[in-house]
Amino acid sequence: MRLPRNTLVLLVADLALVLVAGWAAFWLRFNFDIPPEFDRLALLASPWSVLAYGVGLSMARVYRQVWSYIGLPELRQLATGIMLGGLLTSALILMQRIPSFPRSVLLLQPLIALVLLGAARAGWRTFVERRTLGHGGRRLLIMGSLQDAADALRALKGSAQWQPVGIVSPIAGEAGRSLQNIRVLGHTSDIAHIAESEEAAAALVASPAGSEERREALMNGAGSRLALLTMPRPDEWLKTESAGPRRIELEDLLGRTPVQLDVAGLGDMLSGQTVLVTGAGGSIGSELCRQAARFGVGRLVCVDVSEYAIYQLEQEMRQTHPQMQGLYYTANVRELDRLRAIAMKHKPAVVLHAAAYKHVPLMEELNEIEALRTNVIGTLHAARVAGECGARRFVMISTDKAVNPTNVMGSSKRLAELMVQGVAAEHAGTQYVSVRFGNVLGSSGSVVPLFTKQIARGGPVTVTHPEIVRYFMTIPEAAQLVLQAGLMGRSGQIFVLDMGEPVKIVELARMLIRLSGKTEQEIPISYSGLRPGEKLYEELLADDETTEPTPHPKLRVAKTSGQLPDIEAVRAWIGDAGAWPSSEELRAWLRTQVPEYSPR
Numbered sequence: 001m002r003l004p005r006n007t008l009v010l011l012v013a014d015l016a017l018v019l020v021a022g023w024a025a026f027w028l029r030f031n032f033d034i035p036p037e038f039d040r041l042a043l044l045a046s047p048w049s050v051l052a053y054g055v056g057l058s059m060a061r062v063y064r065q066v067w068s069y070i071g072l073p074e075l076r077q078l079a080t081g082i083m084l085g086g087l088l089t090s091a092l093i094l095m096q097r098i099p100s101f102p103r104s105v106l107l108l109q110p111l112i113a114l115v116l117l118g119a120a121r122a123g124w125r126t127f128v129e130r131r132t133l134g135h136g137g138r139r140l141l142i143m144g145s146l147q148d149a150a151d152a153l154r155a156l157k158g159s160a161q162w163q164p165v166g167i168v169s170p171i172a173g174e175a176g177r178s179l180q181n182i183r184v185l186g187h188t189s190d191i192a193h194i195a196e197s198e199e200a201a202a203a204l205v206a207s208p209a210g211s212e213e214r215r216e217a218l219m220n221g222a223g224s225r226l227a228l229l230t231m232p233r234p235d236e237w238l239k240t241e242s243a244g245p246r247r248i249e250l251e252d253l254l255g256r257t258p259v260q261l262d263v264a265g266l267g268d269m270l271s272g273q274t275v276l277v278t279g280a281g282g283s284i285g286s287e288l289c290r291q292a293a294r295f296g297v298g299r300l301v302c303v304d305v306s307e308y309a310i311y312q313l314e315q316e317m318r319q320t321h322p323q324m325q326g327l328y329y330t331a332n333v334r335e336l337d338r339l340r341a342i343a344m345k346h347k348p349a350v351v352l353h354a355a356a357y358k359h360v361p362l363m364e365e366l367n368e369i370e371a372l373r374t375n376v377i378g379t380l381h382a383a384r385v386a387g388e389c390g391a392r393r394f395v396m397i398s399t400d401k402a403v404n405p406t407n408v409m410g411s412s413k414r415l416a417e418l419m420v421q422g423v424a425a426e427h428a429g430t431q432y433v434s435v436r437f438g439n440v441l442g443s444s445g446s447v448v449p450l451f452t453k454q455i456a457r458g459g460p461v462t463v464t465h466p467e468i469v470r471y472f473m474t475i476p477e478a479a480q481l482v483l484q485a486g487l488m489g490r491s492g493q494i495f496v497l498d499m500g501e502p503v504k505i506v507e508l509a510r511m512l513i514r515l516s517g518k519t520e521q522e523i524p525i526s527y528s529g530l531r532p533g534e535k536l537y538e539e540l541l542a543d544d545e546t547t548e549p550t551p552h553p554k555l556r557v558a559k560t561s562g563q564l565p566d567i568e569a570v571r572a573w574i575g576d577a578g579a580w581p582s583s584e585e586l587r588a589w590l591r592t593q594v595p596e597y598s599p600r
Helices: 005-029 036-059 072-095 104-134 146-156 188-198 212-222 250-254 263-270 283-294 307-320 336-346 360-364 368-388 408-424 447-456 475-488 505-515 567-576 583-593
Strands: 138-143 162-169 182-187 202-205 227-230 274-278 299-304 325-330 350-353 393-397 431-436 461-463 493-497 525-527 547-549 555-558
Touching (some): 005 036, 005 104, 036 072, 036 104, 138 146, 138 188, 146 162, 146 182, 162 188, 182 188, 188 212, 202 212, 274 283, 274 336, 274 368, 283 299, 283 350, 299 336, 307 325, 350 368, 360 368, 360 408, 368 393, 368 567, 393 475, 408 567, 431 475, 447 461, 447 505, 461 505, 475 493, 505 525
Parallel strands (some): 138 162, 138 202, 162 182, 274 350, 299 325, 350 393, 431 493, 461 525
Antiparallel strands (some): 547 555
């Protein structure tokens, strides 16, 4: 097999250094004055050592390395190759029984060879790094402890875009120390002053996700007007061509820790199976489609009432998962026959029901009957169709607003949960579960896109009340936990997701203003008052009195009681209510079905 030109050059260079090491070993053995009779022995041993070290280095696959990125793993690999070369050389020389051959040379040569070959690689990497830095890059501060900064600096090696100029540590005792010739310039609270003195253009936050140090660094950095960066999450490495730093996003600021998934169990549930997703074009529905595709579904059946949303999903899936069989339907879950025809054609093993109306103020006035038709009747249709087509699992996406609801949207979702439990009794072969969670960052209709638009317009950012708080979760985290609940759940259970600590909406607004590089003086915050049906606090019922733990740390099962509704009576009432039932009559009926519903 013909060696590539670069590999051949490196092999020749290494073997030349091996020859030098062999002669140096003789010189050291005889105190730099080799007797004439031993010159012949050195010449005799040279070709054998070249052959042996060539074989040893090749066996250790040293020539697959890239010298510009040499590190400890590569040096260990090099040491293995040299050791093999030294052993082969010793074996070849000793087998020839050369008289008076100094055996100490056989020990000295590999040691000297390791120094010379290692130095050559280290020198080349140093040259490449200095040449890269010489071209210049944007001046970058690293925010994190020395341990965190070490990982970040390794990731930045060879980057021509960024030039690290200092470390800003949350540990006061690390000030003045250095790492790879980059000094710790001070504490994270002094980031604004340090950035100005170092003329830094950006700061890379290296503290681990979910840590208090990371949150503190982000808040300090957000007030400094620096561009804040972080390294991509593992799931993002697969989506981007470059694994370099990216801009900080709001979900980084909230510090959600990654979800632990039963990958093997989810693989068994989804891999090679047909999965049907309703509301597939929405924020949660589309992420459920991505996660299902990630687990290797055999066929993904996507249903959404919006033509544009299902078109966008189709384009994305064709690009990211070209081998997957995707089927994209425009259909309304309120139309039973259409939904049944789709399900019967494809016989899904898993049905993920995300189709719903979820905007509280819109559903509270003028559109109450629409909330009932989609959230209650649509859920009933999806659940029954899942049982009729023989699906093994049905998962409904619910909401924290279903707990002690004060609005039509929340009470409609609570009634939908009850309908799912009722249908579960009709179809023993299908496992029916519901999953409750709070607000999802970046989902349609959420406050984050609204605040972002208001900041882009120059403000003000409108918050309904200074004390209003909400639970937040990222879209991928929510979708992953939905799948995990679907895997773990027993029929009729309602799962509650651990949403972490609640966040004040006004603090969320301040975070977004800071991340935009503005101040509250430039982008003011105004208060508009609570909207119809809106609570100051949402409830998840995630305490020990009202929920039971599960093997997964972020999932609990809600303890529910009470009589299930008469499914046919509910269906008949909503069907007979007409296009414009009176608001009072509708709310009075809802209270009979959901006793905990308390309109405001």
